[in-house]
Amino acid sequence: MMRKVLIRLLNLVPVLAGISFLSFLLMRLSPGDFLSQMSLNPQVSPEIIAKLRSLYGLDQPLPVQYLKWVEALLRGEFGYSFSYHVKVSDLILSRVPNTLLLAVSSVILSWGLAIPLAIRGAMYPNGWIDRTLTGMSYLSIAIPSFFLAILGVLLAGETGWFPIGGASSPGVLGESSWSVFLDRLHHLILPALTLALGSIGVLYRLMKSSVMEVMGKPWMTAARARGLSSSYLRRRYLFRNAVNPLITIFGFELGGLLSGAAFTEMVYGWPGMGRLMLHAVMSQDLYLVMGGIMTGAVMLLLGNMIADAFLWFLDPRVREE
Amino acid sequence: MIVSFPSFFQRTVVVFSMAILLSGCSRGSVASLHLAPRNPVTGGHLSMDILSDPKTFNPALASETSSTQILGYLFRGLTRESPEDGSVKPDLAEKWRISDGGRRVTFFLSRNLKWSDGAPLDGRDVLFTYRDVYNNPKVATPIRGLLTVAGKPIQVSLKDDYTVVFETSVPFAPLLEELGAEILPRHILAPAISSGKFNQAWSIRENPRNIVGDGPFMMTRYVPGQIVSLAVNPHYTPPPGLEPSPGCPLPCLSSIDLRIVGDANSQLVRFLAGKGDLYGVSPNEMSLLKPAAKRAAFTLFTRGPGLSESFLTFNQNPRSPIAAYKRAWFVSRKFREAIAWSIDRKAMISIVLNGMGEPIYGPVSPSVRAFYHQTYPIYRHDPQKARDLLIKAGFHLERGRLFDASGHAVEIVLLTNVESPQRMLMAQIIQSNLLDVGIKVRVVGLQFNMLATNVMTSFNWEMLLFGLTGVTDPHGDAAVWKSSGFLHLWNPREKKPQEPWEAEIDSLFEQGSLEMNPAKRKKIYDKWQEIAHHELPMVDLVTPDGITAVRKTLGGIRPSPLGGVVPHITQVFQKARIVHS
Numbered sequence: 001m002m003r004k005v006l007i008r009l010l011n012l013v014p015v016l017a018g019i020s021f022l023s024f025l026l027m028r029l030s031p032g033d034f035l036s037q038m039s040l041n042p043q044v045s046p047e048i049i050a051k052l053r054s055l056y057g058l059d060q061p062l063p064v065q066y067l068k069w070v071e072a073l074l075r076g077e078f079g080y081s082f083s084y085h086v087k088v089s090d091l092i093l094s095r096v097p098n099t100l101l102l103a104v105s106s107v108i109l110s111w112g113l114a115i116p117l118a119i120r121g122a123m124y125p126n127g128w129i130d131r132t133l134t135g136m137s138y139l140s141i142a143i144p145s146f147f148l149a150i151l152g153v154l155l156a157g158e159t160g161w162f163p164i165g166g167a168s169s170p171g172v173l174g175e176s177s178w179s180v181f182l183d184r185l186h187h188l189i190l191p192a193l194t195l196a197l198g199s200i201g202v203l204y205r206l207m208k209s210s211v212m213e214v215m216g217k218p219w220m221t222a223a224r225a226r227g228l229s230s231s232y233l234r235r236r237y238l239f240r241n242a243v244n245p246l247i248t249i250f251g252f253e254l255g256g257l258l259s260g261a262a263f264t265e266m267v268y269g270w271p272g273m274g275r276l277m278l279h280a281v282m283s284q285d286l287y288l289v290m291g292g293i294m295t296g297a298v299m300l301l302l303g304n305m306i307a308d309a310f311l312w313f314l315d316p317r318v319r320e321e
Numbered sequence: 322m323i324v325s326f327p328s329f330f331q332r333t334v335v336v337f338s339m340a341i342l343l344s345g346c347s348r349g350s351v352a353s354l355h356l357a358p359r360n361p362v363t364g365g366h367l368s369m370d371i372l373s374d375p376k377t378f379n380p381a382l383a384s385e386t387s388s389t390q391i392l393g394y395l396f397r398g399l400t401r402e403s404p405e406d407g408s409v410k411p412d413l414a415e416k417w418r419i420s421d422g423g424r425r426v427t428f429f430l431s432r433n434l435k436w437s438d439g440a441p442l443d444g445r446d447v448l449f450t451y452r453d454v455y456n457n458p459k460v461a462t463p464i465r466g467l468l469t470v471a472g473k474p475i476q477v478s479l480k481d482d483y484t485v486v487f488e489t490s491v492p493f494a495p496l497l498e499e500l501g502a503e504i505l506p507r508h509i510l511a512p513a514i515s516s517g518k519f520n521q522a523w524s525i526r527e528n529p530r531n532i533v534g535d536g537p538f539m540m541t542r543y544v545p546g547q548i549v550s551l552a553v554n555p556h557y558t559p560p561p562g563l564e565p566s567p568g569c570p571l572p573c574l575s576s577i578d579l580r581i582v583g584d585a586n587s588q589l590v591r592f593l594a595g596k597g598d599l600y601g602v603s604p605n606e607m608s609l610l611k612p613a614a615k616r617a618a619f620t621l622f623t624r625g626p627g628l629s630e631s632f633l634t635f636n637q638n639p640r641s642p643i644a645a646y647k648r649a650w651f652v653s654r655k656f657r658e659a660i661a662w663s664i665d666r667k668a669m670i671s672i673v674l675n676g677m678g679e680p681i682y683g684p685v686s687p688s689v690r691a692f693y694h695q696t697y698p699i700y701r702h703d704p705q706k707a708r709d710l711l712i713k714a715g716f717h718l719e720r721g722r723l724f725d726a727s728g729h730a731v732e733i734v735l736l737t738n739v740e741s742p743q744r745m746l747m748a749q750i751i752q753s754n755l756l757d758v759g760i761k762v763r764v765v766g767l768q769f770n771m772l773a774t775n776v777m778t779s780f781n782w783e784m785l786l787f788g789l790t791g792v793t794d795p796h797g798d799a800a801v802w803k804s805s806g807f808l809h810l811w812n813p814r815e816k817k818p819q820e821p822w823e824a825e826i827d828s829l830f831e832q833g834s835l836e837m838n839p840a841k842r843k844k845i846y847d848k849w850q851e852i853a854h855h856e857l858p859m860v861d862l863v864t865p866d867g868i869t870a871v872r873k874t875l876g877g878i879r880p881s882p883l884g885g886v887v888p889h890i891t892q893v894f895q896k897a898r899i900v901h902s
Binding site for chain 2: 098271
């Protein structure tokens with residue numbers, strides 16, 4: 001067991017090296033760099049840009065830049081952001097808690113709703129509940145998240161029920177922790193709902209078909225024929241057998257925790273990773289983008305590992321292989 | 322990890338769906354905002370939304386508006402620019418004397434100036450700022466280029482604690498305007514210079530209260546991605562000649578909140594819901610905002626034509642890889658003039674700018690009254706005149722298509738940057754205008770950096786639709802208009818001027834920067850505008866009117882052509898507040 005985990009962890013090294021090299025290559029091969037935006041400004045002469053370029057180390061050959069970056073990475077440093085003149089790790093760490101708060105609450109919402117509803121839907125397929133939910137899940141799959149987010153902002157603007165934008169009210173800092181908590185929750189509801197509604201459809205459909213498949217299995221019929229009650233079967237066997245495909249999805253969701261909410265964050269003005277990274281990509285802030293990509297990649301790989309570990313834990317068939 | 326979808330598509334979808342939704346929702350279902358007057362008006366609060374986080378709090382390193390907008394409240398320079406006409410006014414320096422034929426400018430600082438921490442501000446800070454920061458090769462500042470005259474850095478010295486002398490090797494007329502750069506506190510930043518850590522100093526990780534400035538406000542709080550809060554600087558001394566609003570000190574407001582809301586649509590919804598006092602309106606939002614003005618208690622102010630304009634230019638560069646016969650069209654003055662007559666600027670304004678813009682026929686915006694010169698003829702939309710000119714220039718029409726003397730069909734690739742939906746729309750209008758005179762145009766939208774590479778490095782382009790950062794002093798455009806300039810787009814960095822009129826413009830810009838007498842200086846730049854208007858290396862198109870929605874809670878709004886609706890934040894006051902009934 002420990003050996004397996006170690007091998008998996010060691011396997012991550014070449015994968016991460018590959019991801020980092022390819023991303024670095026793509027960033028550097030795309031036309032221009034962080035300073036190109038200044039090149040069409042009459043107030044900034046090419047001589048100044050050249051000086052800045054050497055100050056930032058952008059005039060060195062690609063392999064040298066990459067190796068320097070890797071060397072810094074091995075020392076645990078992501079480098080400095082060009083536009084902020086601040087350590088990349090500081091920037092990312094300052095945004096991670098907000099993004100995690102949003103992503104985790106949306107995952108709890110969507111999974112907490114989708115799984116019980118899917119089991120219910122599979123029990124009575126084509127009943128009115130299932131038909132309503134199936135229709136809604138099509139909508140949830142079809143509507144892009146940024147559009148749903150705009151609808152949310154409009155709802156907030158028209159009704160005044162929810163704050164628009166940000167993660168807390170300007171005046172609330174410095175008040176009691178209870179009102180700070182309530183204020184955060186108030187700001188969180190709409191973005192978290194938006195994200196959850198976007199993924200609930202897929203989860204519902206997957207879980208429902210998986211449950212129905214398990215229910216049609218010959219061993220289910222056999223168990224029922226031997227007199228085991230439906231509710232006992234449901235509690236003891238159904239869920240554990242049906243949940244396998246969802247665990248793989250769960251792995252991906254873990255991986256996407258930091259990056260999956262980008263559009264929603266943009267529209268709601270949620271101060272998370274999404275906006276930071278979008279601006280970084282658009283301004284070609286090389287080391288900030290690399291820091292973001294590496295964090296995302298590590299999260300994805302770890303997410304998959306955790307999902308595999310769950311499967312191993314839940315499913316004896318996987319263990320025996 | 323982030324997929325950026327085409328912003329043009331997104332904006333179109335969004336504006337369209339918002340129009341439907343808002344027109345559906347705003348019928349009576351939403352409560353109007355009620356205002357209660359404030360008396361006295363002193364000590365008010367202002368809040369507005371900004372699009373992105375500041376990148377740095379260090380004025381020497383700041384290069385984009387998300388930082389400079391905030392720093393503008395916290396710092397000031399020796400001089401400032403009049404928002405009315407672009408002339409130079411005193412700020413930290415109460416007066417100055419020009420001597421030695423324009424080679425020496427002596428600034429006399431106001432006495433009793435203080436930094437926001439109470440420390441005295443004097444000439445030593447000015448010397449530190451210019452000598453140790455802006456002219457320091459180790460500092461990553463884009464300002465240094467401005468402070469080089471005839472290839473040599475400007476010399477700064479102290480006569481006494483309140484008298485600073487700037488010396489140049491040749492007279493340099495735009496010097497006064499360029500010395501508006503922010504002065505930095507020596508007592509705080511000198512250690513960062515001597516330890517070589519200046520490029521990391523005053524980053525956004527710095528405690529906002531440690532940013533010591535000399536502007537009307539100081540920072541009290543910065544929460545990344547959420548808010549920047551400012552409070553009045555108790556040690557602020559207003560510049561000489563700045564009139565306070567009635568019943569107000571300078572500044573009148575006591576605090577400002579800048580909320581960071583990254584999405585323009587969310588900002589719009591927030592403003593309509595009563596959040597924030599100022600909102601910069603883009604032309605396609607006018608139809609949403611106009612009907613809501615009464616309910617949401619705001620007024621739309623227009624400051625008139627601004628500095629940003631768009632133009633068409635043609636590749637005349639012999640070093641470029643484009644076909645020689647095509648370059649021959651672009652070098653022909655008559656051809657360029659024909660293009661100028663073909664463009665329907667009125668259509669551009671009504672389609673692209675929703676009627677909120679002005680046609681532009683020359684390189685200086687009419688709002689820069691200190692330098693604008695009216696030139697004739699005015700290139701109105703006249704396709705017949707354009708066709709006549711083209712035929713005079715040796716072209717001929719066959720079944721509605723234009724051919725040159727050697728039989729090449731006139732087909733042109735028009736390049737523009739794809740990030741700007743407005744420019745993409747303008748390109749389509751140009752395409753159809755030129756088709757009317759028989760010219761077939763293919764529009765290619767490129768991502769900004771690709772465009773810059775094509776135009777500046779490989780010279781692989783034919784016709785370009787673009788806009789440059791506007792400036793008030795014409796000398797700021799020297800890089801564009803001098804034949805040796807790096808942004809002389811149609812033929813950059815010429816060894817010697819290719820055309821006689823280019824040589825003439827070169828000498829005018831030379832004279833313009835040496836002439837210290839404003840009236841004589843204007844004459845020089847008038848001549849330049851006449852040549853530019855006649856030769857048309859750039860065909861100027863339109864400029865948008867700056868429109869700002871201002872909540873009726875604010876007073877002291879003074880729309881000005883160059884400073885927007887709030888040319889000086891100190892004059893603004895809060896005359897009412899919103900009451901929630």
